[in-house]
Amino acid sequence: MTDTSVSTDSTQRRDQQEPILNVTGLKTYFFTRAGEVRAVDGVDLSLKPGEIVGLVGESGSGKSVTSMSILQLVSDPGKIVAGEVMFDGQRLDKMSKRQMRNIRGDRISMIFQQPNASLNPVFRAGEQIAEVYAAHTALKKAVRNERAVEMLEKVGIPDPASRAKAYPHELSGGMAQRVMIAMALASKPDVLIADEPTTALDVTIQAQILDLMVSMRDELGTAILLITHDLGVVAETADRVAVMYAGQIVEESPTNELFADPQHPYTQGLIGSIPMPGERRERLTVIPGRVPNLVDMPPGCRFAPRCEARIAHNLTKCTEVEPDLLQISPGRKVRCWLFEEPDPTADGAS
Amino acid sequence: MSDPLLEVTDLVKTYAVSGGGFRSKGGLVRAVDGVSLTIERGETLGLVGESGCGKSTLGRAILRLEDPDRGTIRFDGQDITNLSTKEMRPLRAKMQLIFQDPFSSLDPRTTVGGSIAEGLRVQGLDPDQRAKRVNEMLELVGLESYHARRFPHEFSGGQRQRVGIARALAVNPSFLVLDEPVSALDVSIQSQILNLLKDLQVELGLTMLFIAHNLGVVEHLCDRISVMYLGRIAETSSRNDLFDSCVHPYTQALMSAIPVLDPTRRKDRVILEGDVPSPLNPPSGCRFHPRCPVANTTSCVSEQPPLVSVGSAHEAACHVRAPKEADWGRVRT
Amino acid sequence: MTDLTVDINPLEVSQSSSGGLGINLVKELFRKRAAVVGAVMLGILVFIALFAPLISPYDPTEVLLSTEGVQPRESPCIHILGCDSEQPQHILGIDGNGRDVLSRIFYGARVSLTAGVAAVTFAVLVGVVVGLIAGFFGGWIDNVLMRLMDVLLAFPSLLLAIFIVTVFGRGLTNAVLAITVVTIPGYARVVRSSVLTVRESDFVKADRVLGVSTFRLLTRRILPNSLTPLVVQATLGIASAVLEIAALSFLGLGVQPPQAEWGSMLASERNQVFTAPHLVFFPGIAIMWNVLAFNLLGDGLRDAMDPRLNR
Numbered sequence: 001m002t003d004t005s006v007s008t009d010s011t012q013r014r015d016q017q018e019p020i021l022n023v024t025g026l027k028t029y030f031f032t033r034a035g036e037v038r039a040v041d042g043v044d045l046s047l048k049p050g051e052i053v054g055l056v057g058e059s060g061s062g063k064s065v066t067s068m069s070i071l072q073l074v075s076d077p078g079k080i081v082a083g084e085v086m087f088d089g090q091r092l093d094k095m096s097k098r099q100m101r102n103i104r105g106d107r108i109s110m111i112f113q114q115p116n117a118s119l120n121p122v123f124r125a126g127e128q129i130a131e132v133y134a135a136h137t138a139l140k141k142a143v144r145n146e147r148a149v150e151m152l153e154k155v156g157i158p159d160p161a162s163r164a165k166a167y168p169h170e171l172s173g174g175m176a177q178r179v180m181i182a183m184a185l186a187s188k189p190d191v192l193i194a195d196e197p198t199t200a201l202d203v204t205i206q207a208q209i210l211d212l213m214v215s216m217r218d219e220l221g222t223a224i225l226l227i228t229h230d231l232g233v234v235a236e237t238a239d240r241v242a243v244m245y246a247g248q249i250v251e252e253s254p255t256n257e258l259f260a261d262p263q264h265p266y267t268q269g270l271i272g273s274i275p276m277p278g279e280r281r282e283r284l285t286v287i288p289g290r291v292p293n294l295v296d297m298p299p300g301c302r303f304a305p306r307c308e309a310r311i312a313h314n315l316t317k318c319t320e321v322e323p324d325l326l327q328i329s330p331g332r333k334v335r336c337w338l339f340e341e342p343d344p345t346a347d348g349a350s
Numbered sequence: 351m352s353d354p355l356l357e358v359t360d361l362v363k364t365y366a367v368s369g370g371g372f373r374s375k376g377g378l379v380r381a382v383d384g385v386s387l388t389i390e391r392g393e394t395l396g397l398v399g400e401s402g403c404g405k406s407t408l409g410r411a412i413l414r415l416e417d418p419d420r421g422t423i424r425f426d427g428q429d430i431t432n433l434s435t436k437e438m439r440p441l442r443a444k445m446q447l448i449f450q451d452p453f454s455s456l457d458p459r460t461t462v463g464g465s466i467a468e469g470l471r472v473q474g475l476d477p478d479q480r481a482k483r484v485n486e487m488l489e490l491v492g493l494e495s496y497h498a499r500r501f502p503h504e505f506s507g508g509q510r511q512r513v514g515i516a517r518a519l520a521v522n523p524s525f526l527v528l529d530e531p532v533s534a535l536d537v538s539i540q541s542q543i544l545n546l547l548k549d550l551q552v553e554l555g556l557t558m559l560f561i562a563h564n565l566g567v568v569e570h571l572c573d574r575i576s577v578m579y580l581g582r583i584a585e586t587s588s589r590n591d592l593f594d595s596c597v598h599p600y601t602q603a604l605m606s607a608i609p610v611l612d613p614t615r616r617k618d619r620v621i622l623e624g625d626v627p628s629p630l631n632p633p634s635g636c637r638f639h640p641r642c643p644v645a646n647t648t649s650c651v652s653e654q655p656p657l658v659s660v661g662s663a664h665e666a667a668c669h670v671r672a673p674k675e676a677d678w679g680r681v682r683t
Numbered sequence: 684m685t686d687l688t689v690d691i692n693p694l695e696v697s698q699s700s701s702g703g704l705g706i707n708l709v710k711e712l713f714r715k716r717a718a719v720v721g722a723v724m725l726g727i728l729v730f731i732a733l734f735a736p737l738i739s740p741y742d743p744t745e746v747l748l749s750t751e752g753v754q755p756r757e758s759p760c761i762h763i764l765g766c767d768s769e770q771p772q773h774i775l776g777i778d779g780n781g782r783d784v785l786s787r788i789f790y791g792a793r794v795s796l797t798a799g800v801a802a803v804t805f806a807v808l809v810g811v812v813v814g815l816i817a818g819f820f821g822g823w824i825d826n827v828l829m830r831l832m833d834v835l836l837a838f839p840s841l842l843l844a845i846f847i848v849t850v851f852g853r854g855l856t857n858a859v860l861a862i863t864v865v866t867i868p869g870y871a872r873v874v875r876s877s878v879l880t881v882r883e884s885d886f887v888k889a890d891r892v893l894g895v896s897t898f899r900l901l902t903r904r905i906l907p908n909s910l911t912p913l914v915v916q917a918t919l920g921i922a923s924a925v926l927e928i929a930a931l932s933f934l935g936l937g938v939q940p941p942q943a944e945w946g947s948m949l950a951s952e953r954n955q956v957f958t959a960p961h962l963v964f965f966p967g968i969a970i971m972w973n974v975l976a977f978n979l980l981g982d983g984l985r986d987a988m989d990p991r992l993n994r
Contacts, residue, residue, distance in 0.1 A: 058536040158624075172625045202400035202563065204622045207607040211621055229537065232609030236616055255613045271611060273541035275566040278593040283548065284541035284570065290506055291536075413892055435897075442894030455885035459907050465886070469893035514889075521893065 019046035019086075020190050020223050021070070021108075026083035028062075028069045035295040039065040039078070041247035044325070045225075047191060052217060052224040054238030054255070056231055056270075060291050061244040063227045067193045070225075071108065072100050088190065106136040109184035113196040115176035119168035125179045126152070126164025132186040151182040154219075156212055174205035181212060188220055195227045210237050231271060235259055240331075243267050246292055246302040249325060253332045263334045265309040301337065309338060353427070354388040355525055355557045356412065361385045361421035363404075363411050367630060377630045381407040383581035384421070386657070389525075394551060394558040396572035396589070398565055398604070402629055404581040405561045409527045412559065413447055414438055425525070443473060446518035450530035452510035456502040462513050463488075463498025469521040487516040491546060508539035512546070519550065526558045532567060544570055565608060569593065574663070577601045580629055580637040583657060587664035597666040599644045636669060644670050711987035718983020724976035732792040739786035740772070743943040747771075748781035755781050756952075756959040776961045779952055780941075784962065787943035788969050794944045795973055798855060798937075799925040802862040807917050809863070810870025811906070817871065818878030818909075819901060829875065832868035840865040841930060848936040855928075855944075858937035862927050866920060873916050877909035884908075911988050918981035922974045929970050945970050 023045040030037040040062040047053050057063040068074050070085050072092055085092040087108065092100065104110075112118045120128060129148035133139050139147065145164075152160035155178040168176060177197060184192055194213065198206035214237055217224055226238055234241050234255065241258045243251045243266065251264040262268045272285025289306040292298055298305050304318040317337050325335045363382040381404040389395045399405045410416045412423055414430060422431045430441060449455035456465055466487055467480040475483065485495045491512040502510055511531065518526060531547070532540040548571055550556060562568045568575055569589055576586040577600065585598040596602055606619035624641045627633055635652045639645040647669050649655075655667040666672040712718050731738065747753045752770045757777040760766040775784035817828040835843070844861035851857045881887060887904055895904075929946030931937035938944035940951070945966040952962035 058538060174625050202626065203607040204400065204603060205625065206609075207619065207621050210609070230609065231537070232611055235611050235613045236609040259611055259613055270537055273538050274611060275541070275544065275564075275570040276611060277565040277569050277605060277608060280569065280590075280593075283545055286541050286545055287538040288542075290508060290539060415888060415891060439894040442892060445892070447889065447892045449885045449889065451885060455889055457886040457904055457908065460903075465889075468890060468895060472894045472896075517889065517893075 017048050020049045020088055021045075021047040021225070022086040023066075023070060024084050024086075026066065026069055026085065027081045028065050028074055028078055029081050030078045032077055032295075037294045038247050038297065039294060040069060043083070043244075043247075043249055045242060045249070047223045047225055049190065049223050050217060050221045051240065052214070052226055052238045054234030054241040055225060055227045055244060056229065056234050056241060057244035058229055058270075058291060060246075060294065062247040063229075063244050064195055066244070067110070067195055067225065067227055070193065071104055071110065073104075102136075105132060106187045107189050108191045108193065109187065109189045110193045110195065111177070111180045111184050111197050113199050115173060115180045115200070116168055116171070118180055119176060121168050123167075124164065125166050125168065125171065129164075129179070129183050129186050132183055136187050147186070148182075151186050152179070155179075155182040155185075155216070156208075157182075173201050174208060177201060177205075177209055178212065181209075181216065185216055185220060185222065189222055191223050191225065193225045193227070196229070197226070198233060199228070199230070206233070213237065231259075231274060243270070246297065247294060248302065248335060249333075250303065250335045251333065252325070257332060263328065263332070263339070264303075264336050265307050265338075266303050269306075269308075301335075303336075309336075313338060353391070355391045355393075355426055356387075356389040356559070357422075357424040358388070358408075358412060359386050359422045359424075361408065361411060361423065362419045363407050363416055364419050379629045380581050380632070381629060382411060382418075383632075385578075385581070385583055386421075387576060387583065387586070389557055389559060391524075391557055392555050393574065394556075394560055394572045396568035396575040397559060397561045397578060398563065398568050398575060399578035400563060400604075400626055402580075402626060403578040404629070405578050406529050408578070409447070409529050409559060409561050413445055413527055415447075439472075443469065443521040444523050445525040445527070446521065446523040448511075448514055448518050448526065448528045448531045451534050452507045452514060453502075453534075455514050456510055458502055460501075461498065462500055462502060462505070465502075465513065466498070466517045466520050469517065473521060483520055484516075487520045490519065490550070491516045506539075507535050508542060511535060511539075511543055515543075515546070515550070519554070524557060526556050527561070528558060529561045530563065531560075533563065540567075547571060565605060577604065580627065580632050582637060582654075583665075583667065584638065585664075585666040585668075586657070587661070587666075591661065591664050595661075595664075597660050597664070597671045598638075598668050599642050599671065600638050601666075603641075603643070636667075646670060708987055712983055715983040715986055717979045718987070721976050721979025721981075721983060724972060725980060728792055728796065728973060728976060731789050732796050735786075735789040735793055739783075739789045740774075741783035741786045743782065743786045743790040744941045745783075746781045747777065747783065753777055753781060755779050756955060756962060758959070759961060775965050776959070778948070778962055779955065779959075782941075784948075784965055787948060788945070788965055790943040791945045791948065791966070791969060792973075794855065794938055794942065795925050795928065795970070798859050798928045799921045799973075799977075802859045802866065802924040802928070803917050803920045805859070805863040806866040806920070807870050807913065810867045811874050811913070813867065813871040814874025815878055815901060815906060815909070818875040819882060819905060825875075828871070832871050835865070836868045838865075841927060844927060844931060845934065845936060848931060853936050853939060855938050855942075858928055858931045861931070862924050865927075866924065869920070870913060870916060873912050874909055877912055878905055881905050881908045915981055915985040915988065918977055918984055922977035922981065925970065925973050925977070 023043060026040055026043040028040040030039055043066055055063045055066065065074070069080050070092070074080055080093060126145060126148045129151050130144040133144040133147055149160050149164050152164055157163050157175060157178050171179060198209050201209060210233060213224060216222065226234065228234060238255045241253060241255050242249045243264065245266050251267045258267065259271065262271055266287070269285055269287035273287060275284055287306055292302060292305065300319045300321055301323050304310055307318065310318045315337055323335050323337045325333045326339050327333050328339050361382055362380065362384055365379045365381055367377050367379050385408055387395065397405045397408065407416060411418045414433065418431060422429055425441065425445065430438065463484045466484045470480045470483055484498050488495055488497055493509065493512055505513065532543050535543060544567065551558065551571065560568055560571055572589050574586065574588050575592045577584045577598065579600050585596060585601045592601065596605065603620050603622045607622070620643060622641050627640065633640050636645065636650045636655050639650040642650065649669045655669045657665045657667045658672045660666050660672045741747065748755065750771060755777060756779050757773065759776040760770050760773050762768050762772050766772065773783050773785065775788065778784050778787065813828050813832065817825040844865050847861035847864060848857050882905060887900065890900055890904060928937055932944045932946030933950040935950065938947050940947065948966040949963055952959065956963050
């Protein structure tokens with residue numbers, strides 16, 4: 001199944017383009033003593049050139065495992081048991097370790113939550129960026145260093161020449177994340193995977209980094225997969241959003257439509273449960289219960305045990321049969337029996 | 351005129367920081383640098399700021415977990431600033447703390463019931479009374495009585511946070527400090543805990559100091575809000591005033607930096623330049639001036655702005671937006 | 684409100700893992716093959732030590748030369764392996780003084796185990812108190828105590844032990860005491876560093892806010908939560924204590940003849956390595972067996988207690 005999302009007006013130009021990254025039927029399980037943990041259980045995801053896709057979910061939803069699976073970095077006891085990852089016409093899941101190393105950090109790069117932990121403490125910031133050029137280009141050392149300083153300037157680091165000589169511990173969290181972004185984008189990658197890039201940062205710094213990521217996308221045309229638990233971050237930056245719950249995507253939609261009119265009961269609950277300044281609600285919407293145990297998944301819809309809509313609509317199917325991701329309008333998909341129409345695409349439940 | 355439950359005046363708390371190297375000289379971090387605040391009975395004050403602004407230190411100093419360097423703390427009419435550990439003991443039950451990290455705040459080797467009962471033991475309740483009270487508390491926070499016999503590792507983060515709340519409330523405190531009580535929790539669990547706190551606030555008439563970095567979270571529970579920046583209070587106001595008519599440029603920036611859940615409103619925000627300066631070496635004058643979009647007076651650079659009244663129960667510390675000359679009201683309580 | 688607003692699902696608190704921490708640890712331990720081997724080896728040793736009088740064929744100090752056919756330093760005589768059935772059976776042979784080696788090794792297990800365990804127990808007791816006080820109270824108390832420990836650590840431990848024994852006199856008790864003194868700093872350090880961590884944890888702060896007394900805080904919160912690394916350290920410590928007891932006895936400073944002890948058995952026959960190798964070989968194996976048992980068990984414990992190595 002290929003992704004058929006239709007973008008909104010602001011991203012019209014991407015319409016015709018083929019996705020640069022396409023994940024289909026991805027399943028990554030962890031084989032632990034407690035049992036088989038189905039961390040990612042049938043994820044389809046696509047990313048077009050220059051597009052920012054937000055992958056949102058709470059802890060344990062499988063969003064980070066999805067990104068690690070894309071990069072083929074799943075380690076024991078985890079295993080990709082099914083699905084394919086197409087990147088620019090090549091199957092990443094079929095590649096050798098060596099081929100994958102050449103792609104990582106060059107055509108697909110990554111930034112993480114803890115910038116200071118991701119930088120090597122014994123090398124200077126500039127050296128670490130220059131290292132990217134050393135690994136993937138044939139540039140001379142002087143040129144590499146020059147490029148590194150240019151990159152630091154590009155990511156908005158004041159006085160880049162002297163900051164290039166700084167060690168990671170001398171940088172603040174925001175600065176370190178800028179260095180990480182400079183490193184990640186040094187090779188002008190096609191895809192940037194950003195795993196909770198602003199979670200460890202203060203809000204005023206978070207705003208700077210998000211702004212920087214969007215402007216770098218505009219400048220370099222890098223597609224970004226933005227993984228986060230924070231719906232606000234997604235609302236600020238993403239073109240399209242996929243909401244994950246218990247290892248599956250439960251709703252996928254262009255950002256504007258998702259926030260204007262969320263469809264899946266989980267998405268609705270999630271949006272309603274975030275207190276926003278200035279709205280002065282007396283009570284927040286609550287999603288009762290908590291995320292199911294990934295070893296012992298409920299039968300039927302994984303959200304059913306916490307779903308109030310199921311009771312309101314008196315649906316019995318939810319606790320018995322697992323719903324498919326149903327197309328409800330161009331570009332919008334929802335995994336929920338509420339949207340089951342007498343329409344031929346909707347009866348494919350297993 | 352009023353009889354506040356808590357009154358903090360000019361509180362200063364510094365830390366010596368070692369330089370790291372051998373024999374290298376460390377510095378003095380002024381984590382809390384002259385903070386005054388009052389909390390009326392039954393009121394909830396929100397204390398908001400970014401990491402390193404001193405909000406948690408302030409909370410701990412108020413509970414006398416830290417010894418303040420200067421200033422006074424009056425609780426329920428009594429000066430508790432210099433009370434010894436022994437003298438503090440009878441007051442302990444009246445002021446409680448709820449922690450951020452639900453994983454480190456419970457002893458992994460004690461049952462949940464045992465943790466909740468610890469404070470009751472201090473109060474001299476016998477085992478039967480303690481067990482009864484533990485059950486009441488578990489029910490109050492939405493847990494079951496059989497949970498008392500379980501160990502913390504068997505609970506989820508949200509449940510542990512409920513246990514932490516039960517432990518604090520078991521001793522029947524009149525004042526509660528909540529130090530980022532929901533920031534370690536998942537969004538859907540966060541709202542469960544916030545609603546629980548709201549219910550408890552109403553039901554038990556609690557007075558609270560709610561420390562958080564998230565303005566949205568604070569607004570949900572607080573009557574008044576203070577914004578801290580680098581050890582000092584930048585602005586204090588009622589929650590409505592703060593969101594409708596905040597004065598301090600930092601408050602404005604903080605507010606506009608919060609991502610909104612409406613993608614159509616993306617463009618309209620102020621993005622602050624630069625980093626939060628190190629509290630080891632804070633800027634001269636107004637501590638916000640290097641990042642401030644409106645700093646234009648020489649006094650911004652040279653002089654610390656005092657907290658000045660800018661409306662009813664609304665104070666701000668800014669040379670530009672809240673100049674001293676324009677002040678008709680009181681200068682700090 | 685719907686009936687779903689109860690946000691606690693009774694099932695989510697797992698029913699299975701209600702055994703608390705101890706049982707999980709034992710389960711975890713038995714997953715490590717090396718630890719199981721160590722435990723079995725130790726079990727055999729403990730059995731031998733406990734029942735030495737019942738299973739030893741002879742009195743360990745009895746000189747058998749008067750018995751017919753017994754020669755000093757005689758090689759092992761085992762009937763089923765073809766040894767003349769006329770001769771009395773001595774599975775591990777006879778030592779230079781005409782005593783049964785097997786019996787001496789069995790009785791030696793008693794000395795080795797009790798001395799090793801005793802030395803470590805005393806050292807742990809003192810080390811825990813020192814580490815707890817130093818870590819919890821900090822300041823000058825910490826400085827004085829830990830510098831004292833540093834001084835102790837600065838001496839080569841065996842040398843210091845030899846010094847102590849020479850000053851206070853030879854004998855098993857003094858040897859154990861010497862090893863105790865020498866190993867205290869190690870335990871004090873381990874305890875102190877975990878106390879420093881536990882002291883700052885939120886659950887200790889919570890107790891302080893509740894007004895819990897310092898004594899209760901120390902004994903009920905800080906001590907139990909600081910003991911994990913100590914258990915490992917102590918288990919491995921027994922292994923080295925066993926070695927040091929043997930070493931002191933070898934040097935003639937520990938157990939005095941005629942009492943059976945592996946180190947002194949080695950020492951008295953060390954010149955016969957080539958003529959009667961079994962007299963050196965079997966005590967050596969016994970020492971190794973003991974040390975290995977505690978080392979395997981200690982390593983297993985460390986792995987079982989380290990949450991990072993699980994799952």
